[in-house]
Amino acid sequence: MTELAHHPYLxxxxxxVAVLDSMVDLQPAFLPEPDQRRALQVMRAVASRALAMEAMLMAAAGGVAEADGHRDVAAWLAHRSHASLAAGRRAQRLGDACDRRWQHLGRALVTGCVDVDQGHVIVAALDDLAAAATLVDVGVEEWGRVLALAEAHLVEQAAEFGPRELRRLGERILAVVAPELAEQLEEKELEAAEQRARRRTSLRIQHLGDGTALIRARVPESVALRLTTSLEAFTNPRHAEGRCGSDGETVPYDRRLGEAFCSLLECLDPARLPLHGGDATTLVITMDLAALVEGLGAATLADGSRITAGEARRMACTADLVPAVLGTRSVPLDLGRTARLFSPGQRKALALRDRECRAQGCSIPSTWTEAHHLEPWSRGGRTDLANAVLLCSRHHHLIHADRYLHDRMPNGDIRFARRR
Incomplete structure (x- = not known):
């Protein structure tokens, strides 16, 4: 009785295995350099194709795991071969994806046109795109055509780009194969992201019992950028002078940020907190005027992050988009005792007059300074230009510190001296 022939696959x-056994005793160190170059490429291609075929086999061998009571093929294989279960699961996910959804990619993997590492990246990009079907207004048949075009394009680009570049291409693949849908999808994704950010927003304050408190906050990115913009006005990262404390010691940046946060809170006008919390920090938002008016599309913040046009319109409610002319009746330069804080118009006028911090020898530009009352407002000092001078955060702290004396020079500069 003849033995049954094995299936061609087996x-x-x-x-x-027989070929690999025949190579065990061969020493690659004795290969000439040109042959080593070629052998490296061949072995990588063989290894990738073998891994791809293993993944496809795992996708088809679910009955094996079921027959032996294992959760899946990856668990069965890890038990039999003592291999990594995590690696097996990753391979099985690749095989399942190519078997059920991305057959063109699967064929490219087993034929060696796409490396298995590239395959994982392409599957992730295609699955993300497929999951966005509910966010675009398009029929099932048309969306299937878009997915097929995306799969074909990424497989084609695998001949030129590695996993890292393919990941970036995958993030913007819709703009390549269906640009008319890309803007619609981006707007929907940004709206969803902003809604998630609002739901996840939180702030906790933990009093540590040593005179300090730990503040932990999770806020939307646009709010974080707004806070960063405000704090940098106090930390003044462009100049080295703000990096030293009053005693000349180097101050770590995280401490300067903390001190800036405290200064920011001290600058808030309590009388306005119920209304809005103070004038909104200016943010640079790039977008079409029509998009701002209609509330459709997306906008770009100064750090490159994207928000919806609707969110930009909401932010515009607290940061007036109006033309301003310094010195007109609509922008008073002298408020006398009617307000404690200097107005934006007064700040502009002070910037034109002082140009930089007026502490003797300090060159911090006016953009990063604070307006100081020469005669304290609490003692009857007026909120007007004659009673104002611009000081950087460091010198503004020093002028209120008991350990320093200060006097005003004939040219208007402030001279400091440590008390003896």
Whole structure:
């Protein structure tokens, strides 16, 4: 009675083992350099194709795991071969994706046109795109065509780009294969992201019992950028002078940020807190005027992050978009005792007059300074230009510190001296 012949698939797999056995005693160190170059490429291609075929086999061998009571093929294989279960699960996910959804990619993997590392990246990009079907207004048949075009394009680009570049291409693949849908999808994704950000927003204050408190906050990115913009006005990262304390010691940046946060809170006008919390920090938002008016599309913040046009319109409610002319009746330069804080118009006028911090020898530009009352407002000092001078955060702290004396020079500069 003749032994039944093996299936060609199994026969081929066993022949690969036989070939590898024949190579065990060969020493690659004795290969000439040109042959080593070629052998490296061949071995990588063979290894990638073998991994791809293993992944496809795992996708088809679910009955094996079920028969032996294992959760899946990856668990069965890890038990039999003592291999990594995590690596097995990753391979099985690749095989399942290519078997059920991305057959063109699967064919490219087993034929060696796409490396298995590239395959994982392409599957992730295509699955993300497929999951966005509910966010675009398009029929099932048309969306299927878009997905097929995306798969074909990424497989084609695998001949030129590695996993890292393919990941970036995958993030913007819709703009390549269906640009008319890309803007619609981006707007929907940004809206969803902003809604998630609002739901996840939180702030906790933990009093540590040593005179300090720990503040932990999770806020939307646009709010974080607004806070960063405000704090940088106090930390003044462009100049080295603000990096030293009053005693000349180097101050770590995280401490300067903390001190800036405290200064920001001290500058808030309590009388306005119920209304809005103070004048909104100016943010640079790039977008079409029509998009701002209609509330459709997306906008770009100064750090490159994107928000919806609707969110930009909401922010515009607290940061007036109006033309301003210094010195007109609509922008008073002298408020006398009617207000404690200097107005934006007065700040502009002070910037034109002082140009930089008026502490003797300090060159911090006016953009990063604070307006100081020469005669304190609490003692009857007026909020007007004659009673104002611009000081950087460091010198503004020093002028209120008991350990320093200060006097005003004939040219208007402030001279400091440590008390003896």
């Amino acid at each position: 026969a081929g797999a066993e022949s690969l």
